[in-house]
Amino acid sequence: MPLYVLRLSLEHLSFRLPSLLSISQVFGFKIKFVSEDPYRGLLVVEVAKEEDINHILERDTLIQSATELYAQGTSYEELQTELRGKLDVLKPYENSTFKFTLESTNHRVPESRAVEVIETFEFTGLKGKIRLKDPEVEFVIFEDYDWEVASTVDARYERDGKFKYVFFGRRIGFGTARHLTLSHAVKDRAYYGNTAMDALMGFLMAGQALPAPGKLIYDPFVGTGSMLYAVAHWGAYVIGSDIDGRQMRGKMKGKNVRPGILRAAAQYGTEDKFLDCLTYDVTRSPIRRGGWIDAIITDPPYGVRAGAKRLGRKEGKKPQREEPYMFPDGTYSHKRPEYLPPSRPYELANLCLDLILLARYLLVPKGRLVFFLPTVNEDWQEIDIPKVEGMRELKVGEGSVQDFGKWGRRLITMEKTAVDDGLPPTFEDHDEFDLKSGPEYLPGHHGFNKRYASGFSSRHKSQTASPASDRDPSSSEHQAAPPAKNGLEATASLAAALEKTGLAE
Structure with a gap:
């Protein structure tokens, strides 16, 4: 199959391959990563036809351009020797108007040398006219x-020409999805909140849900709708829900008679994709059947800018009354516009497990669950992702992580492997996260908001700690994640992961 060179942004490197794999799955083509190091500025891939590359250019927000690869090497001598042996690839374009462009990654080539390099390709024998503006090829x-x-001009000239690889090919096109990060920028959005996801990350996350026309995608912690704008852009129908309807509605006075989420959706031309946004506690969901949602995508609240809540009284408070309270004027408390039901914190570890159980129930077979999980890097382990029969995690290499130093947001993508709906989740607090029972292990995201507020103080207990410390969440024994792999180990790990998951050849 033909080879192509993709020039990619160096942002969010761990999201790069999952994004490309998801696009290949949406459009049903195979993609193989050929580059020895897939995290450089240029990535060589193998796909069957140019049409597949055009799908990538249209959909991937990290792609800058794509070029059909004709020759490569570690020097110009090596590259041109290879190209001389396959000049027939240029025959279809020998009479077309053309131009040559020299580009570089992590460096800026002096214009004088660029001209010199281009002139060495005179041997290609192209007969068409040179046209620098709008050439045919x-x-x-x-x-x-x-x-x-390279902090100085002298340093830049010193490293000029000391590249690791050099490639030659025909430009297919430029990435057209890059502009979405600007057109959907939060600062220009008609409605947003303090938890709104930035546009680039929103689209990277949305891609993992495999959005496409006719699909139905649900966000159970919709907030101000950041996740849904991205998936709706690709033609999917969307539904959102949240325990606090004020986040979805915003201010609805004067001319703003529509909910804020719909005003922003209209700004992006996707209002017709929003089926509804409903106010309810996901643990008391009115949904009564499973197996009808194509994907669930969400960024659950974890207590830094907004905390997760569920209906009920906090521990130690008076139990919630069974009957509604009636005011002297005969009105019920819960029917007043300003009424907010009592709520209690929703521990992130419980929420994570419940979310996977909910996906197991609601998703169609092969449907996807996509969510961010904040974790303390020191405490992260693979077993932190709850294992639920009928659901499997899809991961490339070490996984997609937005790293903030001591903590990071891990993008978790899971697929429903079960063919039945199963039972709806009960949403009871799970015993394995009950501190009173003195668990031997707590996942890295347990009590995340408190860990964040304390500056991520270590959970590691000393060898002389008393048994009582086993029940203290701030001192529970926990092994740190293994040290980062070097380049060769990481590449081997990536290859093994791709082979194991079956996501690519």
Whole structure:
């Protein structure tokens, strides 16, 4: 199959391959990653036809451009020797107007040398006219440099030409999805809140849900709707719910007679994709049947900017009354516009497990659950993701992580492998997270909001700690994550992960 060079943004490197794999699954084509190191500025891939590359250019927000690869090497001598042996690939374009472009990653090539390099390709024998503006075909030379800070002009000239790889090919096109990060920028949105997801991350996350026309996607912690704008852009119908309807509605006075979520959706031309946004506690959901949602995508609240809540009284408070309270004027408390039902905190570890159980019930077979899980990096382990029969985690390499130093947000993507709906979740507090029972292990996201507020103080207990400390969440024994792998180990790990999950050849 033909090879292509993808030039990608160096942002969010761990999200790169999952994004490409998801696009290949939406459009039903196979993609193989050929580059030895898939996290450089240029990525060589193998796909069957150019149409598949166009799908990537239209959909991937990290893609800058794509080029059909004709030759490569670690030097110009090596590259041109290979190209001389396959000049027949240029025959379809020998009479077309053309131009040559020299580009580089992690470096800026001086214009004078760029001209010199281009002139060495005179042997290609192209007969068409050179046209620098709007040529029929553009040939591209890529120099791929290692990352290095060249703080002075002299330093830049010193490293010029010391690239690691060089590629030559025909430009297919430029990424058209890149502009979505600007058109959907939160600061320009008609309605947003303090928990709104930035546009780039929203689209990267949305891609994992495999949105497409005719699909139905649900966000059970919808907030101000950031997740749904992205999936609706790709044609999916969406539903949202939240325990606090004020987040979805916003201010609805004067001319703003529609909920804030719908005003923002209208701004993006996707209001017709929003079936409804409902106010209810997901643990008391009115949904009465499973197996009809194509994907669930959400960014659950974890207590830093907004905390997760569920209906009920906090521990130690008076139990909730069985009957509604009636005011002297004969009105019931729960029917007043300003009424807010009593709520209690929703422990993130319980929420995470409940969310997976809910997905097991609501999703169609092969439906996806996509959510962010904040974790303390020191305490993260693979077993932190609850194992639920009928659901499996899809992960490439070490997984997609937005790293903030001591903590990070891990993008968890799961697929429903079961063919039945199963029983609806009961949403009872899970015994394995009951501190009173003195658990031997707590996942890295347990009590995340308190850990965040305390500066992520270590859970590691000393060897002389008293048995009572086993019941103290701030001192529970917990092994840290293994040290980061070097480049070769990471590449081997990635290859093994792809083979194991069956996501790529």
